Amino acid sequence: MLKSLATFEDELAEIDVKIMEPGVAADARRAAPLGRRRRELEELVAAGKRLQSYQRALTEARAILEHDADPAMRELAREEVERLEGEVAAAERDYRFLLLPKNPNDDRNVIVEVRAGTGGEESALFAADLFKMYQHYAETKRWKIEILGVQETGIGGYKEIVFAVEGKAAFSRLKYESGVHRVQRVPETESQGRIHTSAATVAVLPEAEEVEVNIAPDDIRVDVFRATGPGGQGVNTTDSAVRLTHLPTGLVVTCQDERSQIKNKAKAMRVLQARLLANAEESAAADRAEKRRTMIGTGDRSERIRTYNFPQNRLTDHRVGLTLYRLQAIMNGDLDEVVDALATADREKMLAAAAEAA
Numbered sequence: 389m390l391k392s393l394a395t396f397e398d399e400l401a402e403i404d405v406k407i408m409e410p411g412v413a414a415d416a417r418r419a420a421p422l423g424r425r426r427r428e429l430e431e432l433v434a435a436g437k438r439l440q441s442y443q444r445a446l447t448e449a450r451a452i453l454e455h456d457a458d459p460a461m462r463e464l465a466r467e468e469v470e471r472l473e474g475e476v477a478a479a480e481r482d483y484r485f486l487l488l489p490k491n492p493n494d495d496r497n498v499i500v501e502v503r504a505g506t507g508g509e510e511s512a513l514f515a516a517d518l519f520k521m522y523q524h525y526a527e528t529k530r531w532k533i534e535i536l537g538v539q540e541t542g543i544g545g546y547k548e549i550v551f552a553v554e555g556k557a558a559f560s561r562l563k564y565e566s567g568v569h570r571v572q573r574v575p576e577t578e579s580q581g582r583i584h585t586s587a588a589t590v591a592v593l594p595e596a597e598e599v600e601v602n603i604a605p606d607d608i609r610v611d612v613f614r615a616t617g618p619g620g621q622g623v624n625t626t627d628s629a630v631r632l633t634h635l636p637t638g639l640v641v642t643c644q645d646e647r648s649q650i651k652n653k654a655k656a657m658r659v660l661q662a663r664l665l666a667n668a669e670e671s672a673a674a675d676r677a678e679k680r681r682t683m684i685g686t687g688d689r690s691e692r693i694r695t696y697n698f699p700q701n702r703l704t705d706h707r708v709g710l711t712l713y714r715l716q717a718i719m720n721g722d723l724d725e726v727v728d729a730l731a732t733a734d735r736e737k738m739l740a741a742a743a744e745a746a
Contacts, residue, residue, distance in 0.1 A: 393436035400429040439479040446472040493594035494560035499662040507586020510575040512545025515588040524721025531555030564730040573698035596665035609633040615644035
């Protein structure tokens, strides 16, 4: 397995030379893929060297165990062999995983859509809470959030909020959020203290680059109208709201948050491109026997993936059977333990599939 390590080291050296070539750094189309591949190779080389180091240490410990005449030294070597066997196994799993084909979307920025589901006003309030959770999580990752569209309710909830997340590995961390999120708590509007159950849906889409989704101007109908609902001065006094209809698919995107019609159209176009990319990838995935949960539309939206039980301070992710009793911290953006568990389960599934196919 480590025969490939030297090849990766050579490729890494070649990329370092290319990056130093005049004009490459200033050309995003050339620099971006080189940078992504360099990060992949750095991780691969580091994991391979770590595995090599553990293997050498294990060989040395086994030699002492087999040949040293001192009983005390052999006992120490025996303990070291047991420890290193575990380290080698873990390092080998890490290296094998990095050798697997990567999800090409993992390094992308994302567009997240959160919508109120069953439960009326309480569902809209929960949708707002989910947005705040992702907002806090983005802050811990130093990601940038930009709201692309929002439909507010009268008491601080959201019927829908669509936002972009820009930052390193944003999709790889947020892709597991797609699906139905269920909440159990006493609503603010409940006067008798009864616990209600409601839900909101989350869709996470990799943001498309313009070169990937070519939308012909004739395929789009653009409607402009006066914005409605809460807004700053001037928002709902001019025809600044924009509705884009993609005629071949019937997809409709509306944006009315900016005073500028041009800005609203640009935001709506980003959402439309992401949805079209998601549809295209879903169609391609349908032809494969094993479909990975990477985006909206593969079944996740009709599943209950997670329950937020406020009276018990409990979060349960039903996909991996994870239950944590620190819900408030999670709602404040401490999501890493949940995401790590989902990523580990996904990784183990991929490794098992690769072993079965070998």
